Amino acid sequence: MQELVLIQPGRTAEKEFAQETAAAALRREFEERLAECGPLAYRVARGVLRNSADAEDVAQEALLRAYRRFERLRDRTRFRAWLVRIAFRLAIDRTRSSKRREVRETLWSQSAPRPSTEDVAATSEFQEHLDRAMDELPEKHRLVLLLAAMQGYSLEEVAEMLGLPLGTVKSRLFFARKQLAEKLRCHAKTIEKR
């Protein structure tokens, strides 16, 4: 005997409407988090790249990626940590690719892109040495150092953000600063010049 199925054509429209409503709610939720975490993503990228334009691009890309996968994020309270990791990873990748590009441009005897006036103003001799020493740090130490240096984030918050015990964050911070001091001790004289 043939099986009959009752179909309600209005259901499709209802379903579409429900989907649109859910998408709008998701967008609103993301917008709220964007205002809170957007600057953090930018600062993480800026801390790694030390270039405003690149940092803006990377932070935007990180936020876009986060938005595309936001629906799949089960624990929304972890959004900030998630975004920080995405931004940090993208910034590291960008640094590596720009280093490769610099090598290519050197080979082709082309001048490297000039930093903006703002970037030049923020750079001093000691800061340049510090930036170079930062680049040589292990990534896990670098991220802890960067987040701990940000205003408004305590070590407890950094530990929560990175999903690490507070002790681990403290020890990473200690070793990172010590490594920096060892690298920069010979440039200590340049501090007085500032």
Place this chain on the structure above:
Amino acid sequence: MPCENYREALTEAAATDSAPSRELRSHLDACASCCAAFAEEQHLFAAIDKGLRASANTDVPPTFLPRVRASLENASASQRRWTPFLIFAAASAAIVLTVFIATRPGHAIDGTQTKRNFSAQPGEKPETSVRSEVSGTPAIAASSHSYRTEPRRNSAPANSASSSQLEVLVPPDEREAFVKFINSQQKRTEIVIAVVTPVRDDKDKLLSVKPLEIAELEVTPLEALASEVPDGTEEKQ
């Protein structure tokens, strides 16, 4: 205790930004060089912290968040815009693929060959024949298969163009008459209806040989012949 032994403790105290231990404090009070070194270390770490804070707390450009919002809007809009297009493109690709598979050259050749094989069945006579009757009266016999619409396998492309036209086989001596007939019919406007008669296959008839006529033989029993041999009368007959 020599100053070198305090170097590590001195650096750690400066790095952790904590107060030096009682032992270190007493040494620093007694040793001017270590006190200066400790101050230098503190100065170095303060400079490092200042540099880190400077690079970690840069002002966010005011255009950043509006730019991100715009890109989010574009991303959602493009997602909405592309979804029906992708569905349409997938459907179109499926249709094109199906048509391509159905009409690819290999399939077409197979189909033609099938038709040829079908048309080359033994019962059919694909050629047109216009022959005179055996009786000698002029007549035109056109076979219903006189149209060579199917291309020959080895025919040139030029022939294929005229293959859809009527081809008629005419005996050499009747060619002129047939041309006159066709010309006269072309001048007329009304449709020509040809008298169609079944084609007779006269090839074998022209080559046929009359059968031999053998008279009936009278067979007689051998015993009767033996008795008649001495006379020789029956043998002569």
